[in-house]
Each structure stands twice: as C-alpha cells, then as structure tokens.
Amino acid sequence: MPALSRRSALILGGVGIAATAVGGTGFFVNQRLSSGTSPTTPSGSDLIEPAEIRSVSGALAVDLESSPQQVTIAGRDVRALSYNGGVPGPTLRVRAGDTLSVSLRNGLADPSNLHVHGLHVSPENNGDNMFVTVAAGDSFDYQYELPVNHPPGVYWYHPHHHGFVADQVFGGLYGAIIVEDPDPIPASRERVLVISDITLDSTGTIPSGTSMEKMSGREGDLVLVNGQLTPSMTARPGERERWRIVNACVSRYLRLRLDGQQLSLLGIDSGRFEAAQEVNEVVLAPGNRADLLVTGTAGTSVLRAHTYDRGRSGGMMMGRESFTAADVIALASFIVAGDDVATVAAIPGQPVPRDLRTATVTARRELIFAMGMGGNMSGDMNGGMGGGMMSATINGQVFDATRVDTTVQFDSVEEWLLTNTSPLDHPVHLHVWPMQIIEQSGQPVKNIMWQDVVNIPARSTVRVRIAFDDFSGRTVYHCHILDHEDSGMMGVVTAN
C-alpha cells in the first residue's frame, strides 16, 4: 500500500469524499460535515497555535473573558463560545512556584466558572474552587499558588459549573496551561495541539446535544486541532519536536497515531516517566494530556485518531448501539522534508516518580460508577438528562454540592477501587490530587503511572492510590465525559 502523498492526505483531510478505501484493511473516512454545507477554506493550511502568555518573575496575571463570538472554525464563520476571542483560548505558560492570577469575566448568558485541570493547587477560596459560581455578566478573580515542586507538564483550563460544563466546553471554551520544565528538554520546536470536537449546523451554529447524545456523551462531527480542520505542520528530518497535546473533547477518546514518525512519550497528565517511552500510539481519554516528542523522518505522515471502543449502550434508549466507530479520522498532516538536522541533544534524565505502592494506606474505599434507569419515570430527577429516564451515579447518588460524599484525612494515603458497572467507559477525574494507578481489572500495574484522569473501562475496575497532601479543602471527583458529569456523575471530597 503506497504511503499517502501530501496531495492525497490533503484530499482525504478535505471535503466531499465520503470514504476512500485504503489498502483493503478498512476505510479511511473523511470527517463528516453537516449536510448541505461545505467549508470555504481548504484543509492543509498551516497549524496556527493559540496566543501564548508567559509568567514573568514568578507571576502571570491574565484577564479571561468568556463570551459568544463570531470565530473561524474549520474554515467557516461560526458562532461559538470563546475565551478572549479565540478557540482555543490563550496558552498560559507558568513555572513551579509561580502565582497564576486569572480575572474571569463571564460574558456568557449562563453561569460559569473556571477549573485549572490537573494543577496541584488549593481548592479553597479563590483557588481551584469548584463551588464558585460566576453569574452571567459577573467577574471573579482566581489566584493559584503553584508549589515550588509542582510537576512540569501539560494542563488545561475550562469551565466547570455543574449543569453547563459540556455545553460550554463543546461550544469552544478551553485552553492549555504549560508548566515549564526546571531543566529544559532539548527540542527544535514546541507545539501546543488542543484537540476538540464540535458539530456545526448549516447556519454555523453549534446545536445543543439531544438527550440521547447526552446519555452516551456527545461526540462532535468535526475533530479539530487548535480550532482547525486538518492543518499541516512541517519539519526537517532529524528534528525533535515537542508536542503538548490536550484532549479537550467532551466525550471522544483519542487513539492517536502518527505512523512513519518516531514517537517518544515523556508523560501523561502530570505523570512524567523516569525515562521517555517509545510508543506507536497514545490513547487519551477526555481530559487527558500527552507530552510527546516527535522525531522527524522524511516523508509525510498523518496524525490520525483511530477507532476506540468505549462500550455499548445495550439499551433501547441509546442513539448508537456501539461506539466502535469505523472511522479513522485525519487530524493533521506532518510533512518532513529538507536537509537532515544534526542529532539533537539527549533527553535529560527525569526524577524517579513517587511510588505509593509501598506507602501506608490509611483508608480504602470503593466508588461505583453506574448508569441505568433512574427508577423515576416522571421526569423530575436531578439528573438533568431530560425526561428523567437515565441516571448517571456514583455510589447510587447524583451530585449534590451541599453534601460531602467522601471525607479523607489530610496528609494521608488512600486506596480507591473505582468500579464501573455500566456498559460504557467512564474516565474518572479527581481534582487537586493526582492518582497512581496500581491495578487494572485485578492485575497489578508494573510501571509507576500517575494520571489525573483514569479511564475505567466498561464493566471493569481500576485501583488507585492517592496522597491527599499539600492542600486541604473541598473539591470534586467526576466522570470526564462531561455530559455524564452534568447529569450527576460527580461527588464531593473533603480533605481535612
């Protein structure tokens, strides 16, 4: 099977081709477009990165305004939601020990707030406080003090007001946060790739999800990189690039491949590996991030999202029976040409990650993530899924901001068994404190794996350990399929 030429990659990434067979192994399906529409900009335009704002002398102060804006997405004029006029919002670059101050103005018609996803900062007061409501038209000043030993890596920000999260993120509200390395990792170029998905109707408006879409977790028709449809990147052979990848999709899992190129994974979320790992693919659940090194090999490669099976509905209510989509989606092209570049310097060794497998555990508990009929067909459930037909619960309960579900002892290590009884995967996110994955489906994990979004496959279990240190206070854990979170699959945890 011949390699995809740049031209065919552009065509495949473009419009109007429903499906093109590739080598008989399957179908390479073009991104779906809403019927009756066609983008005005050809794909393959250069990747544009979000504006960047860097901390200076230990401080970064930024004004963020969320508002409905006319923006260009996938080459079309679209009415979307935006931070500071862009989709994504600006990239915030900070260092361990910095103070990040964000003055959020909510220019939306609905309540909102801000979550700095993955940052190890206080959840109290004007920190990463999930109980803050910023009403339409109001402002709120957040201040985040990063510890001096804050892990470097890729983080992100997005709204987190219960009941509105999926709509606001799907609408375009997300941006990257980079915590720089104390010792730089040599790379010829750094790129921020915020991957999101979106659906546009014929008028360039983002439709609100149907109740069926919300039940399964909505997936947009278009998968974008920095708001662009199949942009292109160029490099020279031998160049080592550093890609900061964010999965900002509301529900879509990304099984990313860049065949033909050498990929080396520095870490996932705040979990930096002791040594970079050579990989063929990277799977990111909604909310996960990858810190990836790409060393250029001459030729054109296509960054693709391959199929990922996140389960089956098994129920008559679901819009789709299976989420094993046949589609392989082209996200971007990577064109490596020109003279070879001299080999770049070696990657400096990274600290040995903390390992809680030998820690003293003060408490063990189980969280059961379940979906099902709510047992109340009258439509007055708290779930907010419409019609009151579906429940998305943790330990049998939907979210209640006035209830504390889990009280942990500050400065202790706990072991949590995360159990998913439902036929769909749930990516579980705990704020403030990252989780070390120690067991998957009853099998011990050999490597030291730290993540802040941990996928619990359908009808499966994952065991994690958590060190509730550095910050006390009240925050949340929830499913990062944001439609599930909005429907109630979220709980409150207090460390004190």
Ligand SMILES: [Cu+2]
């Ligand atoms: Cu879920």
